[in-house]
Amino acid sequence: MNDSGTNSDTRAGLIEAGLELFGHKGFDGTSTRELAARAGTNVASISYHFGSKAGLREACALAVTDRMSRALDGALATPDTEEAALGLIEKLVRALVDLIVGSPEAANMVAFMLREITEPGDVAEMVYRSFVEPRHKALCGLWAMATGRSPDDAEVKLAVFALVGQVLYFRIASPFVIRRLSWGEIGQDETRQIADLVIDNLRNSMERQKK
Amino acid sequence: MNDSGTNSDTRAGLIEAGLELFGHKGFDGTSTRELAARAGTNVASISYHFGSKAGLREACALAVTDRMSRALDGALATPDTEEAALGLIEKLVRALVDLIVGSPEAANMVAFMLREITEPGDVAEMVYRSFVEPRHKALCGLWAMATGRSPDDAEVKLAVFALVGQVLYFRIASPFVIRRLSWGEIGQDETRQIADLVIDNLRNSMERQKK
DNA sequence: GTCTATAAACAGATAGAC
DNA sequence: GTCTATCTGTTTATAGAC
Numbered sequence: 052m053n054d055s056g057t058n059s060d061t062r063a064g065l066i067e068a069g070l071e072l073f074g075h076k077g078f079d080g081t082s083t084r085e086l087a088a089r090a091g092t093n094v095a096s097i098s099y100h101f102g103s104k105a106g107l108r109e110a111c112a113l114a115v116t117d118r119m120s121r122a123l124d125g126a127l128a129t130p131d132t133e134e135a136a137l138g139l140i141e142k143l144v145r146a147l148v149d150l151i152v153g154s155p156e157a158a159n160m161v162a163f164m165l166r167e168i169t170e171p172g173d174v175a176e177m178v179y180r181s182f183v184e185p186r187h188k189a190l191c192g193l194w195a196m197a198t199g200r201s202p203d204d205a206e207v208k209l210a211v212f213a214l215v216g217q218v219l220y221f222r223i224a225s226p227f228v229i230r231r232l233s234w235g236e237i238g239q240d241e242t243r244q245i246a247d248l249v250i251d252n253l254r255n256s257m258e259r260q261k262k
Numbered sequence: 263m264n265d266s267g268t269n270s271d272t273r274a275g276l277i278e279a280g281l282e283l284f285g286h287k288g289f290d291g292t293s294t295r296e297l298a299a300r301a302g303t304n305v306a307s308i309s310y311h312f313g314s315k316a317g318l319r320e321a322c323a324l325a326v327t328d329r330m331s332r333a334l335d336g337a338l339a340t341p342d343t344e345e346a347a348l349g350l351i352e353k354l355v356r357a358l359v360d361l362i363v364g365s366p367e368a369a370n371m372v373a374f375m376l377r378e379i380t381e382p383g384d385v386a387e388m389v390y391r392s393f394v395e396p397r398h399k400a401l402c403g404l405w406a407m408a409t410g411r412s413p414d415d416a417e418v419k420l421a422v423f424a425l426v427g428q429v430l431y432f433r434i435a436s437p438f439v440i441r442r443l444s445w446g447e448i449g450q451d452e453t454r455q456i457a458d459l460v461i462d463n464l465r466n467s468m469e470r471q472k473k
Numbered sequence: 474g475t476c477t478a479t480a481a482a483c484a485g486a487t488a489g490a491c
Numbered sequence: 492g493t494c495t496a497t498c499t500g501t502t503t504a505t506a507g508a509c
Binding site: 059061092093094095096099100 | 477
């Protein structure tokens with residue numbers, strides 16, 4: 052399962068601690084002592100299980116891409132008609148909004164991944180290759196099928212980025228959104244409002260590209 | 263100009279170093295020694311001019327909100343008609359895309375502010391109150407005038423967040439965008455393509471809200 | 474596998490010379 | 492105002508007992 056062939060739940064605990072603390076305070080802002088304390092173990096176990104603090108970071112990134120892929124790919128399929136493609140994208144967007152904006156359980160994962168995306172590095176490279184690119188391609192494929200365009204069309208690719216960007220921004224700016232809209236929190240109802248807006252934008256954007 | 267009444271260009275140099283290094287490597291990832299070296303001075307000057315490393319961070323945030331406000335508020339005015347309001351929003355969005363996505367000079371500023379927004383704290387609070395909220399309100403006012411809705415309408419507020427979110431995401435994910443579109447860089451032409459897309463989305467979004 | 478103790482490097486802040 | 496030297500605490504990594 053890992054470099055040294057070990058298999059304990061100290062390992063899993065450290066990954067959870069990493070997701071939470073790296074995501075919340077950043078990699079540099081988190082000390083190995085905090086990580087160990089949060090996981091209920093000692094500093095030496097980080098080196099033992101992951102080689103180094105950086106090794107734990109990579110393991111966290113791997114855990115995140117795995118789980119997010121599973122959460123999203125459940126909504127993936129290969130549709131036959133334009134209508135089916137549109138329906139599938141909408142289903143995918145709802146899953147994305149639920150995961151990124153509305154899921155308190157996924158909050159640590161999303162925060163972790165957002166940080167890794169923001170700062171270029173080896174981990175961001177891995178995230179791009181194994182997660183972002185394949186899913187962006189899949190979305191472009193669906194978009195192309197729903198609009199009759201080529202999946203390699205620059206406008207299609209940009210529109211898909213803009214689509215995902217809206218969703219991610221609602222997570223990034225969620226403290227601002229909550230204050231500006233006098234929301235107490237972003238619960239089920241608020242998540243639905245956001246998803247409705249994004250899907251309306253999505254439909255308009257597709258209609259325009261069809262012409 | 264500051265706490266101790268000093269006024270040197272060592273001060274300005276440290277702020278530039280802060281924008282670049284805090285923005286690129288994060289606050290915790292940047293040491294006072296790096297900051298001093300980048301500014302061509304010594305560590306003690308940080309305490310002298312700003313009290314502490316955290317003081318330099320605040321000074322950087324203030325510099326960013328000042329400059330970004332000036333860069334954007336040039337495109338602000340109070341229009342009389344629906345058409346004028348729409349035109350003004352489009353002008354503002356182009357200014358925003360130029361600044362956030364297309365301006366290499368503003369890259370440090372944008373990176374710095376993005377980090378501060380991402381991690382909640384005193385600085386993010388200041389950025390919200392003095393920069394985000396007033397400009398979001400102004401945009402909602404224009405949007406309301408162009409659509410005939412109330413500026414306090416939740417759908418208006420959310421649509422404006424989604425609008426800004428698209429733009430910011432193109433900066434956040436710019437390494438991904440560049441790779442997926444086989445762009446060498448995001449230059450004038452690419453910036454225009456992004457602005458065109460965002461403005462198309464904006465028009466559709468407004469048309470829908472008018473109904 | 475887990476943990477304590479410690480090594481070696483580095484952090485931010487400051488005293489005091491100029 | 493600027494800078495060197497240094498204080499004090501913390502960092503990651505690891506050696507070695509269990």
